[in-house]
Amino acid sequence: MNLLSRKATCNAHGENSSYFLGWQEYEKNPFDETRNPDGIIQMGLAENQLSFNLLESWLANNPDAAGFKRDGESIFRELALFQDYHGLPAFKKALVEFMAEIRGYKVSFDPNNLVLTAGATSANETLTFCLAEPGEALLIPTPYYPGFDRDLKWRTGVEIVPIHCTSSNSFQITESALEKAFLEAQKRNLRVKGVLVTNPSNPLGTTMSRNELNLLISFIIEKGIHLISDEIYSGTVFNSPGFISIMEVLADRKCDIEVWNRVHTVYSLSKDLGLPGFRVGAIYSNDNRVVTAATKMSSFGLVSSQTQYLLSVLLSDNKFTSNYIFENQRRIKERHEMLVSGLRNAGIRCLKSNAGLFCWVDMRHLLKSKTLEAEMELWKKILYEVRLNISPGSSCHCTEPGWFRVCFANMSEETLNLAMKRMKDFVDTNTTNGKNQSHQNFTRNSRRKLLSKWVFRLSFHNREPKER
Amino acid sequence: MGFSQLLSRMATDNGHGEDSPYFDGWKAYDRNPYHPTKNPNGVIQMGLAENQLSFDLIEDWIKENPRASICTREGIDAFKDIANFQDYHGLPEFRKAVAKFMGRVRGDRVTFDPDRIVMSGGATGANELIMYCLADPGDAFLVPSPYYPAFDRDLRWRTGVQIIPVMCDNSNNFRVTKEALEEAYQKAQEDNIRVKGLIITNPSNPLGTILDKETLKGLVSFINEKNIHLVCDEIYAATVFRSPNFVSVSEIIEEDVNCNRNLIHIVYSLSKDMGLPGFRVGIVYSYNDAVVTCGRKMSSFGLVSSQTQHLLASMLLDDDFVEKFLAESSRRLANRHNVFTKGLELVGIGCLESNAGLFCWMDLHRLLKEQTFEAEMILWRMIINDVKLNVSPGSSFHCKEPGWFRVCIANMDDETVEVALERIRTFVRQGKDADAPVKKKHWQNSALRLSLSSRRCDEGVLSPHSPMTPHLMSPHSPLVRART
Helix, strand or coil, X not given: CCCCCHHHHCCCCCCCCHHHHHHHXXXXXXXXXXXXXXXXXXXXXXXXXXXXXXXXXXXHHCHHHHCCEECCEECHHHHHHCCECCCCHHHHHHHHHHHHHHCCCCCCXXXXXXXXXXXXXXHHHHHHHHHCCCCCEEEEECCCCCCHHHHCCCCCCCEXXXXXXXXXXXXXXXXXXXXXXXXXXXXXXXXXXXXXXXXXXXXXXXXXXXXXXXHHHHHHHHHCCEEEEECCCHHHCCCCCCCCCHHHHHHHHCCCHHHHCCEEEEEECCCCCCCHHHCCEEEEECCHHHHHHHHHHHHHCCCXXXXXXXXXXXXXXXXXXXXXXXXXXXXXXXXXXXXXXXXXXXXXXXXXXXXXXXXXXXXXXXXXXXXXHHHHHHHHHHHXXXXXXXXXXXXXXXXXXCEEEEXXXXXXXXXXXXXXXXXXXHHHHHHHCCHHHHHHHHCCCCCHHHHHHHXXXXXXXXXXXXXX | CCHHHHCCXXXXXXXXXXXXXXXXXXXXXXXXXXXXXXXXXXXXXXXXXXXXXXXXXXXXXXXXXXXXXXXXXXXXXXXXXHHHCCCCCCCHHHHHHHHHHHHHHCCCCCCCCHHHEEEEEHHHHHHHHHHHHXXXXXXXXXXXXXXXXXXXXXXXXXXXXXXXEEXXXXXXXXXXXXXXXXXXXXXXXXXXXXXXXXXXXXXCCCCCCCCCHHHHHHHHHHHHHHCCEEEEECCCHHHCCXXXXXXXXXXXXXXXXXXXXXXXXXXXXXCCCCXXXXXXXEEEEECCHHHHHHHHHHHHHHCCCHHHHHHHHHHHCCHHHHHHHXXXXXXXXXXXXXXXXXXXXXXXXXXXXXXXCCEEEEECHHHCCCCCHHHHHHHHHHHHHXXXXXXXXXXXXXXXXXXXXXXXXXCCCHHHHHHHHHHHHHXXXXXXXXXXXXXXXXXHHCCCCCCCCCXXXXXXXXXXXXXXXXXXXXXXXXXXXXXX
């Protein structure tokens, strides 16, 4: 008898993919400005490290929140005991207001329809448990966040069928792509229960257009299925056309309640506030049955009451939130500009984007051939020679080889500049000289041996890279 | 597609177990919660296994150690790194601290390896996680009864794993026997059900007893013989307040060289021992490397907030504090247990002899009209409506014999315990003083009505969505709670 479960012994956790293997190498040789200036620079981590000082100064001015106090009185005991899966009312109220503020108050949310979960990771899994049976499917536009393969499929037994998007129209979702995916599912005998989109997109960094959103709504109306909108990056939109949330479009279309009940939003504070360690995720649904079921399921991953309380005070401070949202977006925009111009300098273009903590970078012209193998080869060169850990498009299920996701908000300006310089040097050398020359110039640490070992061994290392 | 099919079966069935009639007790409490001054005739919450006796010790420590918080002036330089830390391995110092604490709780008779510590969303999350690692849908785990009611949800709901109760009774103080296990195992074989393991709670909820070394050894040899897993939920390990000393499965396997360690797993949490259920600290400790690896990946779905990890790491690495806390907490639990059991003895009510837990397993079978579960339910409703105590009937724990009730005693202050005891004594005396017919009349005449009319508390307290009221001892109904 097999000692462990099938889930324990399969690979559905997805951690054998190249996306995670890059982490391994980074861990072995991490860049440090002073201690390891030749190390690998981490650009595969979609973290927002740009605005911590704003949080820190708020904390310095609000000692009560830190010390389990409310109006000077200790509430430690209450917080220590508070495990109500409905969540701290003050926190949910503050959170929905923050979500509304991010949407320019064009939408409002009812805290009673919000379910708190341990990060968006848990939110996405929980929603999937509520909406689909094992063996049913969700349609997801490619390229998509690699973690979805684990979060949506592993323990739920649900399948993902990709909606293929291409650079021909900047990777936007089209009606025909949706239909094609639906048919593909049918061919595979999979009942489709819904579409899941990330808006703003990871890895594209673009916000969905009103047209795309309308297309999606028409599609789910026609098929009678759900729509999940993962809006985890909604607060990172730094440029026009601005963020349009799915709820806004629903309202504009004056949809039936039946449709409202099939549209669900996922949120988290991991990207907008840069607090992934605090594990704050949320599901918002208009369907009470989904809210009820998800609330009960959240028992398996509640948010620490200590954290709920701290954030309830933080997010209730409207002066803070409005300044934060504005300043955070400004800083993201600045960084984005740095990356885009730095890459442009190296003759590399990025998909035009207005959100996210990364760019979707076009390196097709650097590929030896339009193949997955060539993409992997380029990726490894960038990892070992240029010493940048970036994410290859194939790990995001992109059908066109040559695209890479490059993060820019998890390092200092100096480090970003250095990364751009390394990239430029690499490109210059590669385009002016032949293959041999570029090897001579860049293999200082002689990782070629490792390179060939790599091609044959896709082993898993016991180290989880950061999410998203 | 029909409208009802839009959601999964899981979302619409009763697998969460919250539609059970046992929640009537909670509802009665929610509608009419006791308060010493504002609602002295309200229902006293005795169905909630919380440890509220030693908060002051923790509060004092937090005051004296501002660096442990990433939000204070002293601790804020750690804010950025901690807030950013989402590695599912957990903060190294947190794992070190928890491993150390677990060892300390076991009298340092064993040491735990920090690299085997896997986080989860409370013990609730831990129990579900270990099931996902060890069993496939349709597989079964043996569970000695009486057992914690929420196992029905935690072990089965989303995992699809089955529970096979192994009935225990008072003839041997509810100890699980080899014969009972064998019988349950054989029956499963006959029914073509694949048994993947045995899960025990030690110290026991609801019994409050600990397993002696011989029994534990017997369990270890049983699972080795059948080549099935042993999961030990040791969540109440530090609530042992009197000898005999707690013996953990970790100690047994140290001595047993023949035991296949790949079959041994411990579930732990800080919710009971430290009284911190709100912080959601669940731990899976497995001696099986593959389970640790898989469990760690799965822990992504329920990591402990890094803010909380950081605070607790400091606290649990403070040896002086831990020593003082464990000793004092134990002393207070012993005292409370003593007061309560002595108080019951005054009216001839006995409890199962116990030396752990946050509750007593009260024997009320003499008060039953007849030795049936129907009679138990009738008695239970009387206790809720007349005596106004929310206690948990044995049947909710899948107990084989009627007449047992779990009464929680560590979630209130001394005065409230006295009030509760007095109410019980009054109830028992009234029952004794009257003969059968008069008893009936008494029941009909007394203030039987559900205390819906006496809503003297703040409206805010009654609604599940009310803001927290600092003065109320008992928080909201566990209808909404992760763990009772």
